[in-house]
Every structure is written in structure tokens, then in C-alpha cells.
Amino acid sequence: MSTIEPTNTSSSSQSVTPKIKEQWGRIVAIASLVAIALGGFNDTMDAVEKIYDFSLSQLTDIPSQNKLDKIYIRASSNSLEENFGAPIYIKKSYSGEVIQYYRDNRFILSTISKDDAIAAYLVFPSSNFSPDTSASSGGNDLLSTPFKNQEGLSDIKASVSRSITYYIEENSAGEFSNLYSSVAGYTEINSILSDKKRTLLSTLTDKQILGDDDISAEVSAIRQNLTPNFYGYSNLGLSSLEEAILTKSEYALINK
Numbered sequence: 001m002s003t004i005e006p007t008n009t010s011s012s013s014q015s016v017t018p019k020i021k022e023q024w025g026r027i028v029a030i031a032s033l034v035a036i037a038l039g040g041f042n043d044t045m046d047a048v049e050k051i052y053d054f055s056l057s058q059l060t061d062i063p064s065q066n067k068l069d070k071i072y073i074r075a076s077s078n079s080l081e082e083n084f085g086a087p088i089y090i091k092k093s094y095s096g097e098v099i100q101y102y103r104d105n106r107f108i109l110s111t112i113s114k115d116d117a118i119a120a121y122l123v124f125p126s127s128n129f130s131p132d133t134s135a136s137s138g139g140n141d142l143l144s145t146p147f148k149n150q151e152g153l154s155d156i157k158a159s160v161s162r163s164i165t166y167y168i169e170e171n172s173a174g175e176f177s178n179l180y181s182s183v184a185g186y187t188e189i190n191s192i193l194s195d196k197k198r199t200l201l202s203t204l205t206d207k208q209i210l211g212d213d214d215i216s217a218e219v220s221a222i223r224q225n226l227t228p229n230f231y232g233y234s235n236l237g238l239s240s241l242e243e244a245i246l247t248k249s250e251y252a253l254i255n256k
Contacts, residue, residue, distance in 0.1 A: 061129055064106040068131060071121060073180040073233050077113035084109065089254045093243040101246070101254065107131065108254075110244040112236060120234035122183065122244055136231055137171035137182040143231065147223035150184060152177070156219055157238045160205050164247040165193065167201060167222055170238050180235050184228040189251045197225055 067083045084102035091099050102109040106129035110122040125131050125143070133142040138150040152173030159166055168185030193201070204218040234241055
């Protein structure tokens with residue numbers, strides 16, 4: 001989970017990708033000819049394929065994005081281990097829901113499954129990954145523009161504490177809004193919020209604790225000043241998703 005906002009855009013990644021693939025394709029082709037001359041064809045091709053996949057994963061977002069493309073709401077929960085392997089961290093929410101975390105070299109995936117199907121998931125991208133967010137309420141610009149650019153705000157949650165600080169919102173807009181909600185949030189893990197932004201969040205959470213229903217001004221200010229650094233989709237309410245956000249200590253544990 002990274003709090004550094006992605007600097008790459010999906011369009012720039014897509015424009016560079018064909019060139020990288022072409023260059024590595026030539027290198028792999030040359031390596032293949034040499035290897036075939038020295039060893040068995042089948043073993044050589046398996047080795048070449050592994051080298052190509054590893055090289056591609058180091059230089060492009062393609063393998064990471066391909067994994068995410070296979071994950072969607074109501075998909076079989078078996079698809080998680082098929083694509084990501086065993087979860088790196090598992091915990092239970094206060095309501096008994098099982099939350100599982102999976103790690104790719106470009107993001108951390110947090111999931112909640114029910115009845116053998118994915119009910120909600122959150123993606124926490126690293127700073128060198130620009131995931132495809134075109135299906136979200138914020139579109140392709142979700143992780144590079146303030147929350148205010150998103151439409152259909154339906155609910156918000158926030159917390160400010162020593163162990164975890166975040167703002168998360170649910171939106172009714174998005175490409176598949178008739179099937180599930182779009183979710184976006186900001187979480188502070190290994191960076192420090194500015195005094196202004198921390199004050200905005202603290203003011204909001206103080207009002208929520210006191211039961212003040214008039215929080216529109218505070219939410220508006222946060223949405224103007226904060227930019228999402230994670231996103232997801234859900235058939236559950238935000239209360240369930242709050243517990244799927246890693247705390248600082250949990251994040252440090254799985255990244256040690």
C-alpha cells in the first residue's frame with residue numbers, strides 16, 4: 001500500500017508498452033535461437049517463456065493489470081488464489097467476515113468474499129503502477145484528481161488515529177453501477193499528511209463521533225483537497241470495507 005500518488009497515466013503506459021514489448025521480443029527471439037541450438041526445444045521454450053514473463057513484469061504494468069482484469073464482483077473466490085497464489089495475510093472483521101490480502105509487485109489487493117464469491121475488493125497501488133480505473137466513478141483520472149471529480153457520492157467514512165488514518169467514499173456512478181458500487185479512498189501509511197489535510201480529517205471525524213449529522217461542509221473540503229490513492233468495488237457497505245484497510249502495523253508486518 002503506497003501513499004505516494006501515481007505519477008504515470010494509463011495513456012502514457014499504453015503508449016510506451018508496445019515499444020518495450022517489441023524490444024524484449026527481439027532479445028527473447030535471439031536468446032531462443034541460441035538456447036535451442038544448445039539444448040532441447042521444449043525445455044528451452046519453457047525457459048524462454050519464463051524469462052519473457054519475468055522481464056515483462058519488471059518493465060511494464062501488463063502482467064499486474066492482467067491479474068486485476070480477472071477479478072470482479074461476484075467472480076468465484078477461487079480466482080483469487082488462481083491469479084495471486086495464497087493470501088499473504090488473513091484476518092476476521094468484528095462481524096465475522098474473512099478479509100484476505102494478496103500482494104503483487106505493483107499493488108496490494110484486499111478482498112472480502114461471501115458464499116464463495118468476491119463481494120468487495122480494494123486495490124492499493126504502488127507509486128510505479130497506474131491501474132486501469134476506467135470502470136470506476138472517477139474514470140481513468142481517478143488516482144490523479146481530487147475526490148470532488150467523482151460523481152454519485154452515496155456514503156463516506158473517515159478515521160484519524162495513531163494506528164490508521166483514512167478517508168473512504170462510496171459512489172453510485174461508474175460503468176457497472178447497476179451491479180455494484182465504486183469505492184475510492186485515501187490512506188496514510190508511510191507518509192505524513194500536511195497539517196491542513198489532517199485538520200480537515202480531524203474536524204470531520206470529531207463531528208461524526210459527536211453525532212453531528214451536518215458534515216457536508218467538512219466532506220466538501222476534504223473532497224477538494226484530497227486525491228485518492230486506493231480504489232475498489234463493492235456489494236457491501238463501507239463499514240465492512242473500513243476493516244479491509246490495512247493499519248500501519250499490519251502494512252509494516254506484510255512488507256518486512
